Amino acid sequence: MNRNTVSPQFLPLIGLIESELRVIGSPADAANIHSMNGFAQWYLDATRRLSDACTHDQSPAVSRREVELMCRTGLGATSLGHALELISSYCDLLSPRGGKIELQVRGDNALFTLDSLRETNTSTSTLVDVTGLYSFYQLFQWLIGRHITISKVLLAGIDRSFTLPFLALFDAPLIATRANYAFEFPAHFLQLPIQRTPHEFDEFFELYPCNLFERNQTPLARQIEAMFLAQFRVGGKPATQQEIAAVFGMSTATLKRELKNTGTTFIDIRQRARLESAKHLLEQTERKVVDIASSLGFSEATTFKRYFKKMIGQTPDQWRRDQ
Numbered sequence: 405m406n407r408n409t410v411s412p413q414f415l416p417l418i419g420l421i422e423s424e425l426r427v428i429g430s431p432a433d434a435a436n437i438h439s440m441n442g443f444a445q446w447y448l449d450a451t452r453r454l455s456d457a458c459t460h461d462q463s464p465a466v467s468r469r470e471v472e473l474m475c476r477t478g479l480g481a482t483s484l485g486h487a488l489e490l491i492s493s494y495c496d497l498l499s500p501r502g503g504k505i506e507l508q509v510r511g512d513n514a515l516f517t518l519d520s521l522r523e524t525n526t527s528t529s530t531l532v533d534v535t536g537l538y539s540f541y542q543l544f545q546w547l548i549g550r551h552i553t554i555s556k557v558l559l560a561g562i563d564r565s566f567t568l569p570f571l572a573l574f575d576a577p578l579i580a581t582r583a584n585y586a587f588e589f590p591a592h593f594l595q596l597p598i599q600r601t602p603h604e605f606d607e608f609f610e611l612y613p614c615n616l617f618e619r620n621q622t623p624l625a626r627q628i629e630a631m632f633l634a635q636f637r638v639g640g641k642p643a644t645q646q647e648i649a650a651v652f653g654m655s656t657a658t659l660k661r662e663l664k665n666t667g668t669t670f671i672d673i674r675q676r677a678r679l680e681s682a683k684h685l686l687e688q689t690e691r692k693v694v695d696i697a698s699s700l701g702f703s704e705a706t707t708f709k710r711y712f713k714k715m716i717g718q719t720p721d722q723w724r725r726d727q
Contacts, residue, residue: 414572416572417569417572419569420531421454424454424528428453430457432450432453444611445614451535451614452468454532457528458528466498474491476602478543479598479601483598484544484548484594484598485507485595487547488505488507488594491505491540503518503519505518505540507594512590512592513589514589514590514593515587515588516544516588517583518533518536519584519585533585534573535573537585537586538570538613541573548593548596549599550596554575554587554588555576555588556578556579556587556637557570557574557576557586557588558579558585558587559578559579559585560583560585567580574587575630576630577633624662624666625666625673628663629677631643632677632678633680636677636681636701645659645660648670678701679715682696682708682712685700686724693705696708
C-alpha cells in the first residue's frame with residue numbers, strides 16, 4: 405500500500421481490514437492501490453467478503469440490492485425522523501439478516517441503535533457491524549444534506565484497543581460497552597426535511613458506504629481529543645503519547661511535529677479533553693466531586709479543585725450551581 409496516498413488516520417483501519425480478511429481466508433492486500441477511489445473500491449469489496457463470512461445460521465448476507473432498496477426507502481420520507489421509521493420497517497422485513505434498528509429520543513438527544521441480532525460475535529463480525537453503523541450515519545447525513553454532529557459512539561463488547569481503528573469513521577468519542585452499537589446526536593436533526601432526490605442517488609450509492617477516503621479528513625488533534633474524551637468519560641487511563649503515535653502509524657517525534665504544525669501539543673489536547681470531561685460530568689451527572697476527580701486521573705479531590713479553579717475561575721461546586 406502506498407502509505408502516502410491516504411491520511412495516517414486511515415492506516416489502522418486498513419490494517420485491521422487486511423488482518424480480518426486473512427482470518428476468513430480471503431486475503432486482499434491493499435499494497436498496489438494508489439488512488440483514493442481505488443481504496444474505496446477495495447474497502448467496499450472487503451466489506452462484502454467480511455459480511456458474507458458472518459451470515460446468520462447459514463442464510464445469505466444482506467445483498468447489495470437489498471441495501472440499495474433500504475437507502476432508497478429514505479428518499480420517500482418527509483423528514484429524517486420519518487426516514488428512520490421507514491428504514492426501520494424495511495430492516496424488519498429482512499429480519500434477522502438485516503438486524504434491528506431503533507431510535508430513542510431523550511430530551512435534546514437522540515440515540516440511534518443497531519442490533520445485528522448475532523448469536524455470537526467475533527472480531528470479523530464486529531468490523532462488519534461497525535461499518536454498518538457508519539453506513540447509517542453516512543446515509544442520514546446525505547439524506548438531509550447536512551453534517552450531523554455525534555456526541556458519542558457506543559461499540560458493543562470490545563475493548564479499548566479495538567476501538568482505535570474506527571476513529572477514522574466517527575469524529576466523536578468511542579466508548580466500549582456491553583450493549584449494542586449506537587451513536588448519539590442532537591434530536592433536532594430528526595425534524596430536518598429530506599433534501600435529496602432520486603436522480604442524485606446513483607452517484608451517492610456507487611461506493612456507499614466506503615467512499616470515506618476523499619471526504620474532509622478530521623484533523624489529527626481532533627481525533628486525539630476524541631480518544632481522550634472517551635477515555636475520561638468511562639474513567640479509563642488516558643493513552644500515552646507513545647500509544648497514540650502507534651495508533652496513527654507514526655513515531656512519537658513525528659506526532660509531536662504534526663501537532664506543532666497545527667499550533668498545539670499533546671499535553672494541550674489532553675488538558676482540553678480533561679477540562680471538557682470535567683464540565684460534562686459536573687453538568688450532566690450528580691456524581692460527587694471526589695468521584696469525578698478520581699475518574700479524571702487526579703489523585704486527590706483538592707488537586708482537581710485547584711486545577712478547575714485555575715482553568716475556569718470557579719470551584720467545581722460553584723460552576724455546577726451556575727449551570
